[in-house]
Amino acid sequence: MTTPDKVESLSLISIDVGSVNTRAHFFDNVEGRYRFLATGAAPSTLGAPVFDLNLGVLEALEQLQEFTGRTFLTDSGLLISRDNGEGAGANAISVTFAGALPLKVMTVGLLDEISLDSANMLVRSSYFRVVDSLGLNDRRPPEAIIDAICNTLPDLVVMAGGTNEGASRSVIRLANYLALALNLIPEKQRPQVLFVGNEKLHDEIDNVLGALTMLHLSPNIRPYLEQESFGPARQALNAIYFDLQSRKMNGLLELRELSEGQIYPAAYALGRVVRFLSTVIDTPKGMLGIDIGGLHTTVASAFAGELQLRVFPELGVGAGLPGMIAETHLPQIMRWLPYDLPEDLVLDYLYNKPLFAGTLPSTPEEMAIEQAAARQVMRLAIENSLSLFPPNAIYPMPGALPWFDRILVSGSAVARAPRMEQSLLMILDAIQPVGIATVILDQNNLVNAVGATAEIDPVMAVHVLESNSFINLGTVISPVGNMRGRGNPLLRVQIVHEGEKEDVVEIREGTIKSIPLPPGRVVDIYVDPLQNVNIGLGRGRGGWVRRVAGGVFGLIIDARGRPIQVPSSLNRRQETLNSWQQELITG
Amino acid sequence: MITPVSHVQSQTTLRRRRLLPVEGLVLVNDGDAVQSTDHVARADLDVRHLILDAARSLGISADQANPLIQRAVGEEVEEGTILAGRRGIGSRQLRAPANGRVVAINGAQILLQTSSESSILQARVPGEIIDIEPGRGVTIEIVCAWVQGIWGNHGLGDGVLQIVGSEPNQHLTADLIDISQRGVILVAGYCDERQVLELAAQVPIRGLVLGSLTTRLFPVAQRQPYPIITLEGFGQVPMNSVAFDLLANHDGDKATLNAQAVNPENGDRPEVIIPVKEANQSRPPETVQPFRVGQTVRVLAGLGKSRVGKITGLLPPSTVYPSGLRAPGALVAFPDQGEGRHPLANLELIV
Numbered sequence: 001m002t003t004p005d006k007v008e009s010l011s012l013i014s015i016d017v018g019s020v021n022t023r024a025h026f027f028d029n030v031e032g033r034y035r036f037l038a039t040g041a042a043p044s045t046l047g048a049p050v051f052d053l054n055l056g057v058l059e060a061l062e063q064l065q066e067f068t069g070r071t072f073l074t075d076s077g078l079l080i081s082r083d084n085g086e087g088a089g090a091n092a093i094s095v096t097f098a099g100a101l102p103l104k105v106m107t108v109g110l111l112d113e114i115s116l117d118s119a120n121m122l123v124r125s126s127y128f129r130v131v132d133s134l135g136l137n138d139r140r141p142p143e144a145i146i147d148a149i150c151n152t153l154p155d156l157v158v159m160a161g162g163t164n165e166g167a168s169r170s171v172i173r174l175a176n177y178l179a180l181a182l183n184l185i186p187e188k189q190r191p192q193v194l195f196v197g198n199e200k201l202h203d204e205i206d207n208v209l210g211a212l213t214m215l216h217l218s219p220n221i222r223p224y225l226e227q228e229s230f231g232p233a234r235q236a237l238n239a240i241y242f243d244l245q246s247r248k249m250n251g252l253l254e255l256r257e258l259s260e261g262q263i264y265p266a267a268y269a270l271g272r273v274v275r276f277l278s279t280v281i282d283t284p285k286g287m288l289g290i291d292i293g294g295l296h297t298t299v300a301s302a303f304a305g306e307l308q309l310r311v312f313p314e315l316g317v318g319a320g321l322p323g324m325i326a327e328t329h330l331p332q333i334m335r336w337l338p339y340d341l342p343e344d345l346v347l348d349y350l351y352n353k354p355l356f357a358g359t360l361p362s363t364p365e366e367m368a369i370e371q372a373a374a375r376q377v378m379r380l381a382i383e384n385s386l387s388l389f390p391p392n393a394i395y396p397m398p399g400a401l402p403w404f405d406r407i408l409v410s411g412s413a414v415a416r417a418p419r420m421e422q423s424l425l426m427i428l429d430a431i432q433p434v435g436i437a438t439v440i441l442d443q444n445n446l447v448n449a450v451g452a453t454a455e456i457d458p459v460m461a462v463h464v465l466e467s468n469s470f471i472n473l474g475t476v477i478s479p480v481g482n483m484r485g486r487g488n489p490l491l492r493v494q495i496v497h498e499g500e501k502e503d504v505v506e507i508r509e510g511t512i513k514s515i516p517l518p519p520g521r522v523v524d525i526y527v528d529p530l531q532n533v534n535i536g537l538g539r540g541r542g543g544w545v546r547r548v549a550g551g552v553f554g555l556i557i558d559a560r561g562r563p564i565q566v567p568s569s570l571n572r573r574q575e576t577l578n579s580w581q582q583e584l585i586t587g
Numbered sequence: 588m589i590t591p592v593s594h595v596q597s598q599t600t601l602r603r604r605r606l607l608p609v610e611g612l613v614l615v616n617d618g619d620a621v622q623s624t625d626h627v628a629r630a631d632l633d634v635r636h637l638i639l640d641a642a643r644s645l646g647i648s649a650d651q652a653n654p655l656i657q658r659a660v661g662e663e664v665e666e667g668t669i670l671a672g673r674r675g676i677g678s679r680q681l682r683a684p685a686n687g688r689v690v691a692i693n694g695a696q697i698l699l700q701t702s703s704e705s706s707i708l709q710a711r712v713p714g715e716i717i718d719i720e721p722g723r724g725v726t727i728e729i730v731c732a733w734v735q736g737i738w739g740n741h742g743l744g745d746g747v748l749q750i751v752g753s754e755p756n757q758h759l760t761a762d763l764i765d766i767s768q769r770g771v772i773l774v775a776g777y778c779d780e781r782q783v784l785e786l787a788a789q790v791p792i793r794g795l796v797l798g799s800l801t802t803r804l805f806p807v808a809q810r811q812p813y814p815i816i817t818l819e820g821f822g823q824v825p826m827n828s829v830a831f832d833l834l835a836n837h838d839g840d841k842a843t844l845n846a847q848a849v850n851p852e853n854g855d856r857p858e859v860i861i862p863v864k865e866a867n868q869s870r871p872p873e874t875v876q877p878f879r880v881g882q883t884v885r886v887l888a889g890l891g892k893s894r895v896g897k898i899t900g901l902l903p904p905s906t907v908y909p910s911g912l913r914a915p916g917a918l919v920a921f922p923d924q925g926e927g928r929h930p931l932a933n934l935e936l937i938v
Contacts, residue, residue: 042589049592143638176693184690352821356887360912360933362912418913
C-alpha cells in the first residue's frame with residue numbers, strides 16, 4: 001500500500017453498536033499519521049431495561065474519556081466540531097450498527113437463477129431475513145402469493161427483474177400482484193418497496209405502487225443479463241434499513257444527526273474495507289473478511305475491487321447461537337474440545353449462552369466450548385459463502401475456497417481469546433484457507449470503524465490498516481491435494497533472508513508448524529512439495545515465494561490437509577488438538 | 588456499566604400492554620376485570636383470497652367488464668351471489684364461488700377474501716383494563732408478587748402454587764408427581780427426566796416453575812400442554828434463593844404462569860404473577876443503574892451459576908479469571924458459601 005507519509009488529519013471518534021457491546025474508538029493524528037489510540041466499551045442498551053442505545057454509547061464514551069484523559073463529553077453534549085483543537089473533543093464522528101434483530105424481506109424477480117437470484121444476493125448483503133421469494137416460475141396461484149405477502153407481513157419487498165432492454169410486461173404483472181396485496185394490508189403496516197429492475201419501467205412501477213407505499217427506485221442490479229451491479233442498490237438498501245430500524249431502535253436518529261449522516265450498517269463497513277484492500281494490494285488472489293458477532297456473522301470477499309458481501313442473520317456466538325445449533329450436529333462442536341466433557345454439559349452451555357448473551361466463559365472448559373462454537377459458526381458462514389465467491393476466482397480444486405491473499409478476522413469471540421494461538425487456530429480450523437495467505441486479526445474490533453470513517457477521510461483507513469492496530473498473525477502456507485497419510489513428509493521449506501539461507505525445515509502431513517519470522521521482517525522462501533500437493537504454484541510444483549511477511553507466529557505451515565480431520569477417539573483428539581496448539585506456542 | 592436486571596418482587600404494580608400484530612377488534616372495555624386466559628382482542632390472520640377475473644368469465648374485455656361488476660369493496664357475499672354480469676336468463680355471469688368479502692377491485696379483477704383464521708389476543712395476566720387502543724389492544728394493570736424467568740415454553744396457565752421439597756435445588760423426579768397435584772403449579776429446583784414432564788401432563792398440572800431443565804428435555808418441554816418456565820436456564824441448576832423464598836412464601840396461593848418467550852425488542856420475559864391485595868402497592872423499582880457495592884446480584888453463568896449474593900467490591904478490567912479472560916468484575920459475598928470473583932458480565936441485579 002502506498003499512502004501519503006504525512007497528512008493534516010482529523011481526530012475521529014467511531015462508535016460501533018453491536019448486539020452485546022457498544023464501542024467508542026478514538027483515532028488521532030500522531031506525527032502526521034492516523035493512529036488508533038483507545039477504545040471505550042459498554043454493554044449495548046438497545047433492549048431491556050434501557051431501550052435506548054445512546055445510554056450504552058454514553059457509557060462507552062465516558063470510558064474512552066477516562067482512558068485518554070481527553071474531554072469528549074460536557075454538559076452541552078458530545079464535543080464534535082471541525083474547530084476542536086488538540087486536547088478536547090474530536091473533529092468528526094462515524095457510527096456503525098448491527099445489534100438489532102434482522103428485518104423481514106420478500107424478494108420478487110422474474111427468473112429464479114437470474115433476477116431473483118440477484119435480488120436475494122442484494123438483500124443478503126445486509127441484515128435481512130428472506131421470508132418469501134416470488135418469481136415467474138412460482139407455481140402458486142396468484143391468490144396464494146397475495147396471501148403469502150399478507151400473512152408474512154415483510155418490512156420490505158425488493159423487486160428485481162428485466163434487463164434495461166428486456167422484459168416489461170412480466171415485471172408489471174408481478175407489480176400488480178404486489179399492489180393487490182398492499183391494498184389488503186393496513187397502511188401503517190405496509191412494507192416499503194425497493195425496485196431494482198428494468199430502469200425503463202420506473203414510471204410504470206411508480207404508477208402501480210407509488211400511491212400505495214413508500215417506493216424506492218434504484219438503478220437496475222442486473223442491467224444486462226451477464227452483468228450485476230449492486231453498488232447503488234446497496235446504498236438504497238442501507239438507507240431503507242436505517243429508516244426501518246430507526247423506528248425500532250431508540251437513539252439511532254440522534255446518532256445520525258450527531259454523525260452528520262456518517263452512519264452505516266456494520267456489514268457495509270466491513271465490505272468497504274475488504275474491497276479497499278483488494279484495490280490497493282496487487283495480487284490476482286482475493287481478500288477475505290469475516291466478522292463474527294453475537295447475533296450475526298458477515299463474510300466479505302473482494303477480487304480486483306469487486307465486492308461480494310453476505311450477512312448471516314441470527315448466526316453468531318451469542319443470541320445467534322440457535323442459528324448454528326439448528327444446522328450442526330453436536331460432534332461437529334465436540335471435535336474441537338481438548339477436554340473430556342459430557343455432551344449434556346456442552347449442550348447446556350450452548351443453550352444457556354443465547355439466554356445470557358453478554359456473559360463470559362469463566363473456566364478453561366467453558367472457554368473451549370465457546371471457541372468450538374465460534375469455529376462452527378465461522379465454518380457454517382464460510383461453507384454457505386462458497387457460492388458467493390466469483391467463478392473467475394482461482395480455485396485449487398472443486399469445492400475448496402479460492403486463493404486468498406489476506407484473511408481479516410474480526411469479532412470478540414476470536415479477538416478476545418486469552419492466548420493468541422487460540423485465535424489463530426480458531427481462524428485456521430474454521431476458514432481452512434488454501435495456498436498462501438496472510439492472516440490478520442482485528443484485535444481491537446476496529447474494522448467497522450475503519451470502514452465507516454473512510455468516507456470522512458480515506459487516508460485514515462490506510463494508516464490504521466498499516467499500523468499495528470491490526471495484528472498480523474503470520475503468513476500461512478496450506479497445501480491442498482491428495483495426500484498419502486498422516487506422518488508422511490509433505491513439504492520442505494527454506495527461508496532466505498538477504499541472501500542468507502537458513503535451515504531447511506521439513507513438515508509432515510497432519511501437523512501444523514510455526515517457523516519464527518518476526519513482524520516487520522520480509523523474506524523469500526523456497527517451497528518444495530514432497531507430495532502431489534498445491535500451494536498455489538501448481539500441483540506438485542514448488543518454487544520461490546517472494547517477499548513473505550513475518551507475523552506473531554511467523555511463517556505457519558498448515559499441513560493438516562483440507563478438510564481438517566480431527567480424530568474421533570477422545571484420547572487421540574486431545575493429543576492432536578494439544579499438539580497443534582503446543583506447536584504454535586513453542587514455534 | 589448498566590446492570591442487567593431480573594425482578595423478584597414481593598409486591599409491585601405491573602402494567603402489561605397487549606397488542607395485536609395487525610389491526611383488529613378490541614373485545615373488552617376500560618375498567619373491565621380480566622383473567623389471564625380472557626380474550627381481550629382479535630384480528631384476522633392467515634387470510635385466504637380468490638382472484639376472480641370478470642372479463643374472462645363474461646368473455647369480454649376488461650374495460651367492458653368493469654362497469655358490469657355489481658358488488659362494491661367491503662360487501663359480504665354468499666356462495667352463488669352474482670358478482671358481475673347482466674341479470675336475466677341466458678346472460679353470462681360471474682358468481683361468488685364461496686362465502687366471503689369483496690376486498691379489492693382492480694379493473695375487471697375482483698379480490699374475494701374467503702376465509703381467515705382469527706388471531707386471539709389473550710390477557711396473559713389477570714388484572715384491570717386501564718387503557719384501550721382502538722383496533723390494536725389494551726393495557727392491563729395488576730398488583731402482584733412477581734418473578735421473572737428466562738425461558739418459557741409459550742404456555743399460559745393459572746393454578747395454586749405448590750412447592751416441591753423445601754430447598755431450591757430440589758430434583759423433580761417422577762415419584763414426586765401424583766394425582767393430588769391436579770390443577771396446581773409446581774415449583775422445583777430442576778428436572779432432568781422426560782417421564783416427569785409427561786406424567787405431569789397426565790395429572791394434569793397447570794404449570795411448572797423450575798430453576799432449570801436439562802437441554803435434552805427442551806423439545807419435550809416445548810410440546811407440553813401446560814406452561815413451563817425456568818428461572819436460571821438449562822442444566823441441573825438450582826433455583827436462585829431469592830425467587831425460591833418468594834415462591835415458597837406463596838405456597839398455596841393462586842398464581843398465573845405466563846411462559847411467553849423472551850423478546851429482546853420489547854423486554855417480554857416469562858413470568859410468575861401472584862395477585863396480592865392492594866396494600867402498599869409500589870411501582871417497579873428503578874432498573875437502570877450501574878453496579879455498586881451492596882447490590883444484590885445473581886450469578887448468570889459460570890461457577891456458582893444461580894447463586895445470589897451481595898457485591899462487596901468492584902474489580903478492575905485487568906482482573907484475570909480462570910478462563911484466562913480479563914474483564915472488570917465484582918467480589919460477591921454469598922450468605923453461606925464465602926466470597927467469589929465474577930466478571931460483571933456474568934452478574935445481574937435482583938430487584
